[in-house]
Amino acid sequence: METFIKKIGRNFIDIAVFFHGFTIFSNKVLKTLIKFKLFNPAVFLVFVRQIYFTGVQILPVYIAISLIIGVAMVGSLMQAADLVGGIDQLGRIMVVISFNQIAPLVTSILLALRSATAVTAEIALMKMNREIDTLQSLSIDPYEYLYLPRIAAGVICMMALSTIFVCVSLLGGYFILSFLQDMSLDYMLTTIFDNLELFDIITFLIKVFFLGFALMSIPIYTALETKAAVTEIPIALLRGMMRLFYAFILIQVFTIMLGMYL
Amino acid sequence: MTNTFIYYTSEAQKERWLDQILELTKTEHIGIVTSRLPIIGNLSVFENIILPASYHFNLSLKEGRKMIENDLKRLEMPHIIDTRPDFLTDFEKLMVKYLQVTYLQPKWIIIVSPRRMYAAEYEEKFKDFLRCETRDNSVIIDHINHRYLFQDLENYTELDFDLWLEINLQTSNSR
Numbered sequence: 001m002e003t004f005i006k007k008i009g010r011n012f013i014d015i016a017v018f019f020h021g022f023t024i025f026s027n028k029v030l031k032t033l034i035k036f037k038l039f040n041p042a043v044f045l046v047f048v049r050q051i052y053f054t055g056v057q058i059l060p061v062y063i064a065i066s067l068i069i070g071v072a073m074v075g076s077l078m079q080a081a082d083l084v085g086g087i088d089q090l091g092r093i094m095v096v097i098s099f100n101q102i103a104p105l106v107t108s109i110l111l112a113l114r115s116a117t118a119v120t121a122e123i124a125l126m127k128m129n130r131e132i133d134t135l136q137s138l139s140i141d142p143y144e145y146l147y148l149p150r151i152a153a154g155v156i157c158m159m160a161l162s163t164i165f166v167c168v169s170l171l172g173g174y175f176i177l178s179f180l181q182d183m184s185l186d187y188m189l190t191t192i193f194d195n196l197e198l199f200d201i202i203t204f205l206i207k208v209f210f211l212g213f214a215l216m217s218i219p220i221y222t223a224l225e226t227k228a229a230v231t232e233i234p235i236a237l238l239r240g241m242m243r244l245f246y247a248f249i250l251i252q253v254f255t256i257m258l259g260m261y262l
Numbered sequence: 263m264t265n266t267f268i269y270y271t272s273e274a275q276k277e278r279w280l281d282q283i284l285e286l287t288k289t290e291h292i293g294i295v296t297s298r299l300p301i302i303g304n305l306s307v308f309e310n311i312i313l314p315a316s317y318h319f320n321l322s323l324k325e326g327r328k329m330i331e332n333d334l335k336r337l338e339m340p341h342i343i344d345t346r347p348d349f350l351t352d353f354e355k356l357m358v359k360y361l362q363v364t365y366l367q368p369k370w371i372i373i374v375s376p377r378r379m380y381a382a383e384y385e386e387k388f389k390d391f392l393r394c395e396t397r398d399n400s401v402i403i404d405h406i407n408h409r410y411l412f413q414d415l416e417n418y419t420e421l422d423f424d425l426w427l428e429i430n431l432q433t434s435n436s437r
Contacts, residue, residue, distance in 0.1 A: 042317035122304065134299040137287050138314045138366055145317065 018243070025221045026213075028143050029151055037144040038152060047149035054115040055157030062110060062161060063168055069106060070169025073098060074176045091191030094173065099196070099204055100259070103165040105252070107158055108211045112244050115157075116219045119150055120240040123223035124233045151216040158212030162204070199259075207255045214247040268423045269406040276375065279403065279423050283372060286431060291318075293363025295356065296374035301347050307334075307358050308343045314366035321365075333361050337391070353384040357391070370430060371400040377408060389415070401426065 037043055077094060081087045123146065126132050132142050170192065177183040222240035226232040270276040286292055301310045311330050315321035321329075327343075334340045337357050342350060350358065356379045363371055376388060392415060402412075403423070412418060 040317060041320050041322070042313055045316075045323075125303070129300060129303060130298060131300060131302050133284075134302060137284060137292075137294050137299050138317075138363070139287060139291055140314065140317050 021225075022218070022221050025224075026217060029147055029217060032141070032143040032148045033152070035144070037141075038148060040144070042140075043145055043149055046145060047153055050150050050153035051157060053118070054111060054153050055160055058110065058114055058161070059164075062107075062164070065106070065110070066165045066168035067172040069102065069165075070098075070172025071176055073102060073169060074173030078176070078180065091188075092195040094170070095192060095195045095200060098169055098173075099166055099200055100207070100255075103162040103169070104158070104204070104207045104211055105248075107161045107165055107208075108215060108248055111154070111158065111161070111215055112241065112248075115154070116215055116244055117237060117241065119216060120219035120223045120237050121233060123220050124226045124236045127224060127226055128228050128230065128233070130228075147217075147220050150220060151213060154216030155209055155212030158208045158215060159205070162208050203255055203259055206258070207251065210251045210254075211248065214244060214251065218244045218247055266401040266426065267409075267412055267418065267420050268401060268403045268426060269409055269420065270403060270423075271406050276403065276405075280374060282427070290431065291366050291368040292431075293366050293368035293371040294374065295359050295363055295371065295376070295379075297378045298374075299359075301355060301359050301362060303347050306344050306346055307350070310347070310358055311361045311365055314362065318366065326365075330361070333364075337361075351384075352380040353387060356380050356388075369399065371397065372403060373400065374403045375405065376402065377404065377411075385411070 038047060074094065077090060077097065078087070081090050081093060086093070126146070132146070135142050135145060170188075174183075174185055174188050177188055178185070219240040222243060223236050225239075226236045268279075270279065280294075280296065280298065283292060283294060287294070301307075302313070305313065308327065308330055311333070312321060312323065312326040315326060316323070331340060331343060334343055339354055339357060342354055342358070347355060347358070356376065359379075360371070360373070377385075380388065401421075404412075
């Protein structure tokens, strides 16, 4: 029993230490953003490259996945709506499910698998090889050159890809609806836009901002905790991915509560 | 290249000096060439060298490329410009690191334990480099046992680290 209580206490302390450190890290990143150093040629190059690695290279696979999920989602929603006699509410259901839930969730999972792992390994390796010290010795702030462009690229790619997901999945949904319900594209778009409220857009933006920020900042912060040993890198990867997973759940719960109470 | 040499007698002393110099980089542009501060592994030679100039002085890639091509030609290694550090020899890494810090336009270039950075077969090449490079703001910090290796160089001057620091970086060192 004593061991169990100690273990809970240890975990609680670890979580508190993480939140404390991560808050300081995030604060520094946001302060760096305000300095507008993102437009420095060296920093901007890193930013553009990160956009390419995170948001462009993934596009073919991403579009295919969005299309498949779109077709499956609309097909299932239509069946469910038909069962409960709410086919006229299909537009609203599609907005709520696709725009507010599925798009940010699928994007964040795919980007976590592809980019967050790469960033964790990259930063941990740089820390281990003292390359971050090299940057500091050249009077280059790692927050400006290393962390900010990656985090900013994470937020922008999350927004852009989630929007692409909504468009592609709705297009996939249209194929199903036009085939089964003989629905025109014009009618479907009108139904969706009629059901799209300003609040949905705000919730979507808040959600993708936090997901995008967490997507890169948590792996970077975790990678910076590693010590100078190669064996620390897989541990950092595992720890970073677990923390990211918990963060995604927290953000999801937070935005659902936001939707319920506002 | 240099006529100032500083010798340390123990690793602890060298590490202490290096820490002092690193502390000074927070307020001054000082180029440090040492195995403790390697070139960036995920950048090419060109990207490594241009990085400080691009960051501090907004040097464009096009203009920087021409300058770096000329510098690498001068050091007889123009072929490595787009190579990743993993594919460079120890000596090439040392030269890239040296060029990287020169693009910082530093007040001083400090080369710490150069022989730790390359294999013995490059000793003559390194001496040629020291003879050919014309730069009066550089200093080499090496182990006292390596003193004899520099004795055939011209204008050979030895200084105490604290004195050098005080004269050149206006720093009074009490440690």
